[in-house]
Amino acid sequence: MPLINQLLANGLIAGAIYALMASSFSLIFNIVKFMDFSPGAIYVLAAFAAFFFNIVLGLNFFVALILSLIIVSLAAIVINKSVYKPIRERKGSNFILLLASFGVFLIVTGIILLLFGAQVKTFGLPIEKGYDIFGALITKTQILLIVTSLVLFFFLQLFMKTTKLGKSMRAVADNREIASTLGINVEKTITITFVIAAILAGVAGILVGIEQNIEHSMGFIVVIKGITASIVGGVGNVPAALLGGFLIGIVENLGILFLPSGYKDAIAFLILIIFLLFRPQGIFGVKTREEVSG
């Protein structure tokens, strides 16, 4: 059945992007405890920055990639310091933070619209011939996309598990106040987490940019899919985000077998609703124990 194989391949490609976005959301959720929309903005920003450096300025692609990732890292630092940190210090609720992040998302994508206009842009790469793998056509870029996602994910895990910085990020995510009593600079750790999350979302945006095309409105749907993937995996569980991402990608593509392709996005929403109703802690999530206080 080549159709199924093709849909599976398409699902893997989409899933690779969702997995990157889901890990970006999960990292941030873990450490600041709210669903932050800004990775969606970072995703768009990175794609346009890469387009600007690579196509408009004509710089080498890898130089453009590095410059774009630097730009999104700086953007993430500015967003955290100028918007989220003041709200945190005023003890604003997570709902306020979520709304603020939605504001950030609209502002950033609005600025991109102002600067680049509304028309779709492409990196203008030559049309590639796909490889035939089990009857599914996959291009080199698409393979690169899946591999990059998996490799980044692997290094993220390694970083979180084995380095002191990664462990201190987990400690701050677990209990900010206790982490601070051990000498961990909480604000610095939060900043670093935002930068890592921005790099993940940024790479996703650039990969999608070269594989498909870019427009200022490309961020919203990926926010929904990424958040869905992180909820399906188990919110805040970064390894599970990978699984959630691929699951959403594959299910929504296989759904085309049964539903008109226009319903593809609706499938992700359906999965989101089902999980929120019946298993809000996600596939791998553990119900968090209430802490004793008194």
Next chain:
Amino acid sequence: MKEKILRIENLEAGYGELKVLKGINIEARKGDLVAIIGPNGSGKSTMIKSIFGLVKPTKGQILFKGKKITGKRPDEIVHYGITYVPQGRLVFSTMTVEENLEMGAFILKDKSIVKERMEEVYKFFPELKEKRNQRATFLSGGQQQMLSIGRALMLKPEMILLDEPSLGLAPMAMQDIFRKIKTINKQGTTVILVEQNAHLALAICNKAYVIETGRIALKGGKDIAKKQKVKDLYLGH
């Protein structure tokens, strides 16, 4: 007389409009085991949190070995050689026992010293060694308290602050923990112990304060337990 290690003078602190501490004076000398007892809501925890910078004092000062530490951040205070064992066995539940201990030594740069200290903690709490690769969430209450204390021992502090270590523990585990606290103190660490369980705390301390509604109501040595007022209010006989 040994040197004064901690001096709290006229400390006032609270949360927003609510004033919890209304002028507290406390003193500890090197090697003391100071018990601070008092009913729920008297301000004991607020007091210990103010020492560690988790609550900002509004008035008064806190001196550690003659140096002013009032208003400093927790991540600065730990560098003075003070560590803190929070109320409610707040270990990092998503991390392993070993990782929890590593985090206790966060400010140490030398990895070999961290390893050494970890072995010392395992020797002190052998149960933790058996569970070193398990996530802290799977430990029993008593073991979590051991881990929480072990984490605070990683820096070999000069002074350790314990906030209600008996809370929520089974009687046996409670006895164990208090024996360990006494041992830590005997090995030279000054201990500030905030505790609602006056029996346990007064049994191991050499100095005691009773806090009531944000003020020191009584102070004295171990024999404070003999005072009629303390008997009536906290010891229930």
